[in-house]
Amino acid sequence: MAPNYFPQSFSLSSLALTAAFLSLLYLLHRRATKDRIVPAGLPWIGLRDERFATTRLHLRDVFAAPAHLKEGYEKYCKIGKAFISPNITFRPVIILPPTHFRWLIAQPDDVLSIAEVLKDAVQFHYTSPSSWTFTRPFHVEALNKMPLDRMTPDIIDEIATSIDSLWGLDTSSWQRVPISTMNTAICRITNRVFVGAALSRNPTYITYQTAFVNTIALSAGVINNAIPKLLHPLLGPLVALPCRYYDYRCSRYIVPLIEHHLRACAAAQTAAVPTYDEPRDMLQFFARYAVRSADPADRNARSICSRLLSLNFVGIHTSTMTMVNALLDILSPAGVGRDCWGEIRREAVGVLRAHGGVWSKAAVNQLVKNDSVFRESLRFSPFKLKGVDREVVARKGVVLPDGTYLPKGTRVALPTYGVHFDERFYKDPMTFDPWRFVGVEGAGMIAAGETFLGFGLGRHACPGRFFSAHELKLLLAYIALNYDIQPLEERYANNEFSDFSVPRDIELTIKRRKQSAHLDDD
Numbered sequence: 001m002a003p004n005y006f007p008q009s010f011s012l013s014s015l016a017l018t019a020a021f022l023s024l025l026y027l028l029h030r031r032a033t034k035d036r037i038v039p040a041g042l043p044w045i046g047l048r049d050e051r052f053a054t055t056r057l058h059l060r061d062v063f064a065a066p067a068h069l070k071e072g073y074e075k076y077c078k079i080g081k082a083f084i085s086p087n088i089t090f091r092p093v094i095i096l097p098p099t100h101f102r103w104l105i106a107q108p109d110d111v112l113s114i115a116e117v118l119k120d121a122v123q124f125h126y127t128s129p130s131s132w133t134f135t136r137p138f139h140v141e142a143l144n145k146m147p148l149d150r151m152t153p154d155i156i157d158e159i160a161t162s163i164d165s166l167w168g169l170d171t172s173s174w175q176r177v178p179i180s181t182m183n184t185a186i187c188r189i190t191n192r193v194f195v196g197a198a199l200s201r202n203p204t205y206i207t208y209q210t211a212f213v214n215t216i217a218l219s220a221g222v223i224n225n226a227i228p229k230l231l232h233p234l235l236g237p238l239v240a241l242p243c244r245y246y247d248y249r250c251s252r253y254i255v256p257l258i259e260h261h262l263r264a265c266a267a268a269q270t271a272a273v274p275t276y277d278e279p280r281d282m283l284q285f286f287a288r289y290a291v292r293s294a295d296p297a298d299r300n301a302r303s304i305c306s307r308l309l310s311l312n313f314v315g316i317h318t319s320t321m322t323m324v325n326a327l328l329d330i331l332s333p334a335g336v337g338r339d340c341w342g343e344i345r346r347e348a349v350g351v352l353r354a355h356g357g358v359w360s361k362a363a364v365n366q367l368v369k370n371d372s373v374f375r376e377s378l379r380f381s382p383f384k385l386k387g388v389d390r391e392v393v394a395r396k397g398v399v400l401p402d403g404t405y406l407p408k409g410t411r412v413a414l415p416t417y418g419v420h421f422d423e424r425f426y427k428d429p430m431t432f433d434p435w436r437f438v439g440v441e442g443a444g445m446i447a448a449g450e451t452f453l454g455f456g457l458g459r460h461a462c463p464g465r466f467f468s469a470h471e472l473k474l475l476l477a478y479i480a481l482n483y484d485i486q487p488l489e490e491r492y493a494n495n496e497f498s499d500f501s502v503p504r505d506i507e508l509t510i511k512r513r514k515q516s517a518h519l520d521d522d
């Protein structure tokens, strides 16, 4: 009798189930790899000779991205060559060397697109469809031209109110506060500037707004990384339900305000004598742009509201991480060794006294040490290790300066991490030197350039950086003037995940000063 190789319990149905499971795995693998456009002739970084080599490389990259990017930069970028970097999304990204940067920023948007990357990264189609139903991206122009001088009194008022309530006013004893309180403060300051005092102090609105900002990132992450593309139309709307709900709840507060501002702007436009006040918040500013547009789609209050919420999302996370990284760097042994906290406080005292105790844009512009610390921290502790991501959208693809052909759909990016630690661009790059940029022509915090990619590069460089730099410098100055902080034992390492480097939530030991340092006797 022929031997029975199958255990008794191993029935035909379990065999069929196993086969179905394996087929499903194979199909998912095929779907996951469908978008892998891999241009010919470029080297991979980190690829091993093994089965399912690229799939395993993409998975390994979740924790090995910094090592991959460093190795690729040293091996290829430094000799002017591009390389292929793996990615958690299973879409490889072509990392361009500094010699190709000028070529990249010279490409028009219908060849290399940032919009495609953003839409995909945030899965706007599911998470916030209304934020893309506009014809003109006037929010970018509005961000570039924000009337920061006029907004400064509100910004400093919101900084003082939020920090005082989050960190307390006890001048007698040291307190422990989570560094993540910066997130709440920046959320409040941003909202004060975006939607005005009434809403920024409304706890219910702030709860919904914070929930939106947090769930949109989570939903997009799940859709992008945990659901095969094939299932996006089915599961995308379900996963995005929470952030769509919070978007809706916020809109109940914001839309009536926008409609009010749109009516007021339209009336002022037709009045013989304009009656409308100069805008003090972004909603008013947006309304001005909207009424000037010839396209009614630009005046859709729901779309303007979702656009504003998406800007909140982009701006609050980035500004929070920049502030937290800066505090960690300043209070680390490297920052303490250069008396960073003391210097920032002395500078703030001098500038504030020189301006009669009142902050203005001109006063903030004189905070050169404060400015240098932020730029150095963005260089030394970037929260995104590769950046300036673009997608090839030209139907016929595009050719790199070295002759490499990139088909439509290829993703390209620049090696932020490599450039920021390249000894050809920075002396002693592994050292945090807070005063590195003081007095250096063209090296202010917001100056985007080929050797500093913290805010991107070219015409799409971050339009929110003018506001963010202003807000962060005022926030740091306020804290330095009003609080003592104990140094940290070490520069706590950030959590690294894929090409993200996110600071950890640690506790700071702080004590309120009896009065702002600019009022002290010398």
Ligand code: HEM
Pocket (backbone or CB within 6 Å): 114, 115, 140, 143, 311, 312, 314, 315, 316, 318, 319, 322, 387, 388, 389, 453, 454, 455, 456, 457, 458, 459, 460, 461, 462, 463, 464, 465, 467, 468, 469
């Ligand atoms: C320190 C804080 C910030 C950092 C480090 C930062 C960084 C960046 C980076 C690296 C880019 C990509 C640029 C490129 O690919 O060339 C970007 C784009 C962008 N940022 Fe920021 N950002 C910050 C704050 C803000 C704020 C506060 C806002 C708005 C309120 C904002 C709005 C935007 C927008 C709308 C874009 C897309 C620009 C476009 O599509 O042309 N950012 N930002």
